């Protein structure tokens with residue numbers, strides 16, 4: 001196999017393994033075999049049917065971690081795909097298959113980047129590690145989070161982390177994520193008294209009580225965001241009440257809602273402000289909160305500079321730093337690593353049928369990761 005197709009060859013092997021969450025189907029064993037050959041110490045940290053790989057080369061600081069996942073989302077109806085989702089297929093300049101963009105190409109690119117970097121600089125300063133889970137697309141309870149707990153317990157000091165999520169938009173390199181918003185959900189039950197609509201004095205309508213409070217919450221400015229984040233947003237995701245009959249005042253009304261919040265707010269501040277509005281309107285209610293993920297932010301600094309410069313050198317594209325999109329495993333890693341950034345291929349087809357990556361993006365993707373290692377680890 002020529003050096004030029006090393007990334008393609010490895011990503012094809014990974015796509016051939018139908019590693020739907022949480023099954024890893026030995027993807028990680030394949031990675032570990034490659035990494036051990038270039039001096040990585042590999043260990044499996046498994047729990048609850050989830051397999052995680054921690055592979056490290058070197059003992060000194062700084063420690064640079066490439067993070068990602070071998071699991072993929074289910075392909076959906078096979079007959080909607082133009083080729084088998086687990087048979088990597090090249091067509092019209094693209095490689096098709098489940099995981100092609102999210103995120104087996106990034107994983108293959110990590111490994112090849114490490115191989116080429118180590119071959120060129122066998123005595124490099126610092127350390128390189130890979131943190132790979134098979135539980136990113138699922139509940140994410142036995143994945144990256146338990147590896148982070150384990151690393152913290154051992155006192156491992158992480159300095160920089162690059163998560164290989166597909167962050168690019170139209171072109172490889174146009175976007176990196178230097179943070180992600182947090183997610184906070186609530187389930188609000190407003191209690192009323194059920195009764196006949198013709199005898200409202202004998203009932204208490206929770207919808208009538210809820211409406212003005214909800215209007216106030218929906219119109220609230222929670223914060224104005226900051227240099228890196230757009231303002232925090234509130235959205236109602238479900239609202240229900242009533243028996244289905246037109247002559248019955250409902251006994252309760254239930255609202256599900258979600259905040260996507262910036263680092264200008266905290267879960268505590270948002271909760272306190274929602275409770276204050278509900279209390280002001282005199283509602284009798286229960287409110288259950290669930291924190292889906294805390295936000296993280298890596299301000300401009302050595303890691304963002306190293307990556308942005310690597311992208312420019314490889315592709316000529318000037319990357320934009322962005323914090324949009326859903327939560328990712330970056331939220332767990334940011335708790336033990338001061339600088340975390342996400343960068344990977346174009347995300348237009350992720351989780352869709354006919355998921356694909358441009359063949360011409362594979363080598364540049366790996367070269368960007370290798371150049372980032374050079375920028376961080378080689379003396380300037």
Ligand SMILES: [Zn+2]
Pocket residue numbers: 069102103136165166
């Ligand atoms: Zn992903």
